[in-house]
Amino acid sequence: MPVTIRHRALLSPRSLKDALRLRHEEPDAMPLAGCTDIYVALNFGTLPARGFLNLWTLDALRGIDVLDGVVRIGALTTYTALIQSPIVARHLPMLVAASREVGGPQIQHRGTIGGNVANASPAGDTLPVLAVAQAVVELHSVRGLRLVPFTDFYTGYRTSAAAPDELIVALHVPTPQGRQWFRKVGTRAAQAISKIVIAGVGGRQPRIAFGSVAPTVVRLPQTERVLASGGTILEAQQQMQSEISPIDDVRSTAAYRRQVAANLLDEFWRATGPGSARAARGR
Amino acid sequence: MGRRGAVGSNVLRKDGAGKVNGRALYLDDLSFPGMLHARTIRSTIPAGTITRVTPRVATREFIVVDHRDIPGRNVVALIDDDQPCLAEKRIRHVAEPILVLAHEDRETLLGATVDIEYRQTTPNYDPLRSDVTFKQIAIDKGHVADGFARADLIVDGEYRTRHQEQLYIEPNGVIAVPDGHGGVIVYGSLQCPYYVHRALKVLLGLPDERVRVIQTETGGGFGGKEEYPSMIAGHAALAAIKSGRPVKLVYDRVEDMLATTKRHPSIVRHRTGVTKDGRLTAIEIDATFDGGAYATLSAVVLSRGLIHASGPYRCDHVKIRGRATMTNTPPNGAFRGFGAPQTQFAAEVHMDRIADALGIDPVRLRELNAFRPGDITATGQTLGKDCSALTVLREAVKRTDFRKRRKALKGTGRGIGLALFFHGSGFTGSGEVKLASRATLQLTERGARILVGSTEIGQGTRTMLAQIVADTLGVSYDAVDVNDADTGVVPDSGPTVASRTCLIVGRLLQRAAAEMRERLGDLSPSQYLKKHGPLVVTTQYEKPEKVSWDDTTYRGDAYESYGWGCDVAEVQIDPVTSQAIPVAFTTVHEIGRAIHPGLARGQIEGGSAQGIGWALLEEVVIRDGRMVNSSLTNYIIPTTLDTPPIEVQIVDNPYPQGPFGAKGVGEMPIDGPAPAIINAIRHAGVDIREIPASPERIQACASR
Amino acid sequence: MRFTLNGKRTRVDVHPLARLLDVLREELHLTGTKEGCGEGECGACTVLIDGHPVNACLVPAAHAEGAEVTTIEGLRAHPLQHAFVEHGGAQCGICTPGMILAAVALGPKPSRKAMQAGLAGNLCRCTGYSAIYRSIEKARPARKRKRR
Ligand SMILES: Cc1cc2nc3c(=O)[nH]c(=O)nc-3n(C[C@H](O)[C@H](O)[C@H](O)COP(=O)(O)OP(=O)(O)OC[C@H]3O[C@@H](n4cnc5c(N)ncnc54)[C@H](O)[C@@H]3O)c2cc1C
C-alpha cells in the first residue's frame, strides 16, 4: 500500500551532537534507524508520528569494539554486522545465534540492535541475550551520558526508562562466564516472530531470560536461585511458572508457552548445568 | 514427424523472458492517463443491518459509489446470485463491501473516512448450527446397512480442516476504463475473464460487446482469482462509469486476506465397516463445509469434495451425505483442489486408523482396497485403464522403502506416513457439457496463433497449449503464438480451473490444429495465406461418447478421467517444542502424460509445498467473524527453510482421449500432503485429527 | 535524492520518507520491483543496495541517498535469468525479480544450505522452492551456455 508520508517530515542531523540537539528540540520526532519496524507500522497505518529523526547517517552510532571483556556495540549495528563480527563471535556467540534467526537476510541487512532494544517488543530476539549478559544501555542527550542496566531498562509493556530526549548510542555487553545458550521458537523457521525465546548462561550461577512470555523480556532470578542452590529441574520449572505470565495471542497460546518454557529450561540446564555432560551420557 | 516434437520436452516457457527481466506487466504496473484510484469501504460487523452511511469526504472531489449507482442487478453473478456487489441494508460478514471511493490522489483517498452505523444481529460461526444450507448432496451406492452387517469391525472418526488462504504473492487488482460508448474495458489479475465478463454484464446491464475483460500477467491465483475478481471488477467498473475516467483498484495484503475467499473449512465424519482381513464392506460419510456468508461456489466445491470423499477405494456399499452451510464469515471459495483435499484428508487419515484398529500395515490395507481398472466408484462410474491407484501406491512404497523405514523409525520421535489419492480432471458431472467451451486457432505467417480464454497464472498454460498445437500442426514451438486472454478477441474456453485446461482446452486446440493441418495440405502457412487468405479454425467441446452423468441422482461418470497420486512424508517431532518438522517428502503422480515434464513437476512441487503449509503452518485466526492475523507476518506460509526437499516421480500412463495422452495436473498435488503428514505424526505417536497440526495442537493432543 | 541506479547516476525529486519501492515504481517507472506485502515479509520488493539484498518497501528514499541500487532492470543477461526460465524457477513470476536479486547476492555456486538461508526472506507460493534451487545450481555464465 502506498503509505501516507506527505504530512510527515524528516530531520536529518549531521552529527550525534546535532541529533541530540534536535532530539531535545523535537522530542516527538521518532528516531529512524533501519526502519524494519517503523516502515511496517507505516504500512499498516498504525504510526501516528509526524516527524522523524534520521539516525542512519550517524557513524558515531556504529562499530563494535571490546575493552576489558566488555563488548561495546553501536546502536546502529545491523544483524549482518553482528553475525560477521569476530569480536561478537568470540565473546557473545549467543548474540550471533540470535542475529542469525532474525527475519531473513533482507531484514538482517537493515535491522539494528538499537532498534530492537528501542522498539521494546517483548518478542525482540536480542533482548533475552542482553538480559542474561547483564548489558548496560548507553543513553545520550543534551544533558549528557547515562548508563542504565539492561534489566532496569524496560518499565512495562513497550515502555522504557529512556527519557524523551535520549538516544540509545551503544550497548555495553560484558562477556559472560559460562556456556552461552540461545533458542528461538518462532512461528516458522525464518521470517518469524518468536512465540517464545530463551537465552541463558550456564554454570553454577546460571542466568536465564525469556522473551514473549510477559509484557517485557524477563530474567528469572528466583528460578536461577533454585538451580544455583542445587534444586531439581522440576523445582526450577515450578518456580519459573510464577516468574512468567504468557498470554494467548494470534501466534500461540499461554498454555503452549508455559509448557515450552518449562521444556526449554530443562533443555538449557541439561546442556549447560554442572554435570550436564554426565547427565546427558547417563540417559 | 521426423524432427523432435515439442510435446514431452522442456521447451522454454513463453512468458519466461518477461518474468526474469522485470518487463512482464502485472496489473499494478499499469497506469492510464487521468486514472483515479479506488478504495472499498467495508462493514466492520459480522451480521446486522446498515442504518446510516455518512461519507466524511469533500463530495465534489471524490467519486462515491454505492448500491444506488448500479444500473443492472446488484449481484455478483455466479451460481446462486445471492451476493450483492455493494451491500444495501443487510450485512452478513465482516469486510462486506458497502461503498467505493475514488480519487486521483492516493494519499487523499487513504485519508478519507466514512461513518457507518449499524443495527447488529447475532452472528453464527458454527457451520453445524446454521439455519441456511446452500447445497446438500447425497451419493449412494448399494446399501450401507448390508455392508455394515458384513463387517467384522466398524471404525468411526471425525476429521477437521480449517480455512486456508491462497496467498498468491500478487494481491488482487483491476483497472476499469470507460470505453467511450457506455461500456467498460477491465484489465485484471484474474483466472476467468469470462466469469468477470458475465458478472459485469449483469451488474451494469450491458450487452456482450460493451464489456471487455483483459487478463494482465497474473502473479498466482490458486483459485483465489477465480470468482473474486468479478466483485472487484464490478466495483472498479461502477466507479469508472460514474467518473468517466479509468479507475485502478488494487488491494493491499491486509485487505486481500481480510475480504477475499479462502478454502472451505470442513468437518467430515467417517463410519467404515471392514472385514478382519482388511476389506472395506461399508463406507458412510457425513461432511459439512463452511460456506461463509454467501453461496458463491460452495455448491460445486461440495460436489467435488463429496465425489472424492470415499477416496480411491472400492467398496460395494457407500453412503455419502454432505452440505455447505452459511456462517457469518467472508465467503469461502475456490482454492486448488476445490473440496477434494478436505475430504481426502479425512479419508486417508481414517484409513490409517482402520489399519491400526485391524493391526495391519497401512500399505496392505490400501493395496487390498485401491481401485483397479474395471472397479466402480461411489457414483457408479466404471474406471478404465487410466486408473493407476495401485501403480502409484507401489511406486511410492518402493521408492521410499516405506515398510522398512516405518519399522526403523518406530519409537524414534520420527514418523513416516503415506496418502493415496485421486483427482478428477475437468468440471464435475455435466459441467463441461454446459460450459460448451470453444478454442480458436488462427493461421499466421510462421505458424499459428492460439486464441483461448484460458489464462496463464504461472502454471504454464501458454507454453503447454503451444506445444500441443506445434506438434499437431507440424510447426516449431516458436512458430506458435498465444494471444492475451482478452474477451474482445478470444472465445470463451471456460474458466481456468478444475485441472481442465490441458485436457479440455488442450484437446480442443489439438482438434483445431489437426483440422488446420488438413486444410494446409502441402502448403506452408505463408503459402496458404498468400493463396487462400486468412484461415481460422474454432472448435467446441464435444462430450466423449462413453461419458454420461445424471445431475438429479448424482450417478454416472463424475469426471471423464482421474489423475492418481501417492505421497510419503517423514516428520520429526521436536520433543521440546512439539513442532512437527517435515524432513522428507516423496510424491508419485500419474497424470496421463506430461506435455512439459518441467512444468508438470513445478505444479507437483508447488502444490505439495502448499499442502505442507496447510497441514502444518497455515491458520486463519478468526475472532468475532474477523480474520485477526491478516498479514504475512502472522499468516504463516512456508519459507525455504520450512519446505523439505520434494522428490517427484511422474508415472506415464497415456490417456487415449487426452491430448497426447495428458490429463490434468494442477490441483491433485495438494490432495495428499496433509494426510500423509498427519499419518506420519500419528506414526510418531500423536493421534491428531485436525489441521493445521500446529505445535500448540500437537502438544495439546500429546498431553491428553 | 541522488543515487546510482543500475550503474547510472540518478537524481529524483521525492519526499525523503517515500519508500524506495514507490520511488522506483512510480517516479522512475521501473516496475520490475514488485510489492507483495509492504511489510518486509515476502521479499518481492528485494533490490540490492551496495550489493546487499534489502526490502525496498522498508527503505526510505533518504536511506538510499548516495547508495548504489540495483533492480532487476539493472541485470543484463545475467546467467541466473536464463536459468530461471530454463529450469522452472519462475512460474507466475511475481516473486522472481526479488528472488533473482537475492540469488545474485549469494554469489556463484552456493550450497543448498546457503540457498535456503539466503532466500529465506523471499516467499514463493508457486514453486515450493525446489525449481529455484535447481535454477541457481544450473546457472552458468552466458558464454558457456549451450544453445538449445
Ligand atoms: C519481516 C520482518 C522480520 C522480523 N523478524 C524479527 C525477528 O526475527 N526478531 C526480532 O527481534 N525482530 C524482528 N523484526 C523486527 C525488527 O527487524 C527489529 O526489531 C529490528 O531490530 C529493528 O531495528 P531497526 O533499526 O530497523 O529499527 P527502526 O524500525 O528504525 O526503529 C524501531 C524503533 O526503535 C527506535 N529507535 C531505533 N534506533 C534508536 C536509537 N538508537 N535510539 C532511540 N530509539 C531508536 C525507533 O524510533 C522506533 O521506535 C522483523 C521485522 C520484519 C519486517
Ligand code: FES
Ligand atoms: S513488498 Fe516488501 S517485503 Fe513484501
Ligand code: FES
Ligand atoms: S513464481 Fe509465483 S510466487 Fe514465486
